[in-house]
Amino acid sequence: xxTLDLRGLKCPLPALKTRxxxxxxxxxxxxxxxCTDPLAAIDIPHLVQESGDTLEASDRDGDVxxxxxxxx
Numbered sequence: 001x002x003t004l005d006l007r008g009l010k011c012p013l014p015a016l017k018t019r020x021x022x023x024x025x026x027x028x029x030x031x032x033x034x035c036t037d038p039l040a041a042i043d044i045p046h047l048v049q050e051s052g053d054t055l056e057a058s059d060r061d062g063d064v065x066x067x068x069x070x071x072x
Contacts (some may be wrong), residue, residue, distance in 0.1 A: 007064065013042040014066040018069075022053060027072040030056065033067045040065050 004021050006014045010021045015037040024053055033044065041060070044067050057068040 001068075002029060002031040004031055004033045006033060006037075007038075008036060009040040010037050011043065013037075014040045014052075015047050018044055018067075019047055019051070022051060022071055023067065029069050030068060030070050033069065035065050036063050037065075040067075044069075 002025065004018065004022070006017055009017070014033070014037050021033075022062075025031060039054050045055055045058065048067075048069055051072075053072050054070040055067060057066075058072050061064045
């Protein structure tokens with residue numbers, strides 16, 4: 001599983017960097033994205049929906065958001 005640590009970055013950087021990382025993944029691969037920007041809770045699921053990829057899991061632990069995304 002690939003990982004992308006975006007903690008400390010503010011909107012729109014988490015969504016932009018996630019989009020860029022997804023374009024580099026081969027179909028079927030999973031990436032785990034970790035960030036602290038509260039707006040990512042809206043932006044990243046929206047990005048995944050637009051791209052047609054699959055949001056397999058999302059979790060919040062305090063200020064840390066984690067998303068597991070499978071590339072279509």
